[in-house]
Amino acid sequence: MTSLTNGDAGSLNKVPTIKFTKLFINGDFVDSLSGKTFETIDPRTGDVIARISEGDKEDIDIAVKAARHAFDNGPWPRLPGSERARILLKWAEIIEENAEELAALDAIDAGKLYHMCRNVEVPAAANTLRYYAGAADKIHGEVLKMSREFHAYTLLEPLGVVGHITPWNFPNTMFYIKVAPSLAAGCTMVLKPAEQTPLSALFSAHLAKLAGIPDGVINVVPGFGPTAGAALSSHMDVDKVSFTGSTQTGRVIMQAAAKSNLKQVSLELGGKSPLIIFDDADIDKATELALLGILYNKGEVCVASSRVFVQEGIYDEFEKKLVEKAKAWVVGDPFDPKVQQGPQVDKEQFEKVLSYIEHGKKEGATLLTGGKTVGNKGYFIEPTIFSNIRVNSKCIKLLINRVSSA
Known part of the structure; x- marks a missing residue:
């Protein structure tokens, strides 16, 4: 019969020191305005790993303002695509240099297999950045042939501030699947990771800053769906929201987007096959x-x-x-x-x-x-x-x- 193994002798040595537990807003790790925190739990034991700053509506508002300022006034949307690509490629290299720590964070926070994270999911995250880095300088418009003597063309431009809400089952993977294309296009963003698994998202925000992503471009606000998630979905200054999770929550997000500023919505909703x-x-x-x-x-x-x-x-x-x-x-x-x-x-x-x-x-x-x-x-x-x-x-x-x- 299936039995519980206790791991190899070195498994405890792979558990990383938790370095980042605060909100990441405008390039800095900060406490939530309320000072509230929540526990993130090690599913291997049921023990508390760390206490995480709990973002709420007011923190989301600050993060969105940082992202909006970075979009309206900052360099990221105005950089040539080749320069955005250079930074994304550098970030991919930094991910690979920190692969063991990223994998270990998902192992202790989500109960995921360390060797699968280390050998498959983290390298895939780096390659996701590389893929979209290759697309960053290939966002082309079109010159249109008109029926009269007019000159017409289309120009593809970054949408603006994007709100990302990620699930707990593939924390690293979903972070980069959402963030990479947004960055390649020149958008700025606020990301709310699942409350069960915030650790790797916060660490990835740190790595993004090391790679040269300007302040305010990426903001990470851990918190709960009915508070932080709802605030992000309904925020009037967010131009698009991307959510992966349950169909029920997806409906709520779509309603919030419609009732606020009719923001664009991308939903990846689950089921069973x-x-x-x-x-x-x-x-x-x-x-x-x-x-x-x-x-x-x-x-x-x-x-x-x-x-x-x-x-x-x-x-x-x-x-x-x-x-x-x-x-x-x-x-x-x-x-x-x-x-x-x-x-x-x-x-x-x-x-x-x-x-x-x-x-x-x-x-x-x-x-x-x-x-x-x-x-x-x-x-x-x-x-x-x-x-x-x-x-x-x-x-x-x-x-x-x-x-x-x-």
Whole structure:
């Protein structure tokens, strides 16, 4: 059965000192106006990692004013694209120089696998900056052929101040996916990271300043959705808001944008996806992909394949092999390179997943493996597989409606 591992002997040495816990506004780390803080929790243990300054409406207003001033009067929107590209490329190099610390921050704050962050997600973040650096000097307008003797052309210009709201399941990845194209275009921004995982965003803001991003261009304000997030979404001086998370919250953000200044909105909203496997499939490959589809990043993926439909001819063999692989799946310390699954991001998600399991049991589904917590601390759950579950069951509906990046 799946067991909890305690990590390699050096795992504790990889846990970084927490350097940045305040709001990052106009190039400086500052306390919130209220002085309030909130705890960010290590999901491996349930212990407090640090207390983070809690941004509220007034702090968002200050951050937006800094971003607006940087856009209206600062150098960033006026730099040649090649110069913006140079700074973004420098930032990418600095990310790689600090890859271990960035990866470790997501491991202790989000329960993500350190080796996946270090070897995949952080390099991808650097390459995202490089990609958009390559686009920065290629933002072209067009000369239009007119029906009369007029000269007409289009000119693409940066939109203005952008509000970014990022999820907790891929903190580093989502930070750079949102920030990089905005910077390449010449925009300035205020970013609110998920309250569960603010550490890597604050550290990335520090790295941005080292790379030469001017003050006020990037502002990071940790806080909660109903306060800081709502203030950012409805702010009259924000020209666009970009949000990744739940469909329910996405609707609220779209309404706030419409009721304020009709700002542009980009929404990446989550859901759950079915995996369909037919008789002609390679059983070993299919079971491997099915397991990875739901257990990758401990299921905290907005397209996780939480439902698997298998054609009858291979069902029994598929089920047997899938259960065997699930039982061999290693849950434990995300710093341990042998571990395949760390803890759920926080107590709320931990209890939510356990509630889904209980619904499945109560509704008469067959529990093939898993279903229990792992260890006596932290938010670890066994890989869990049900069969004979009704398509219209409450458990299935919860899985379909569950949004990992809420």
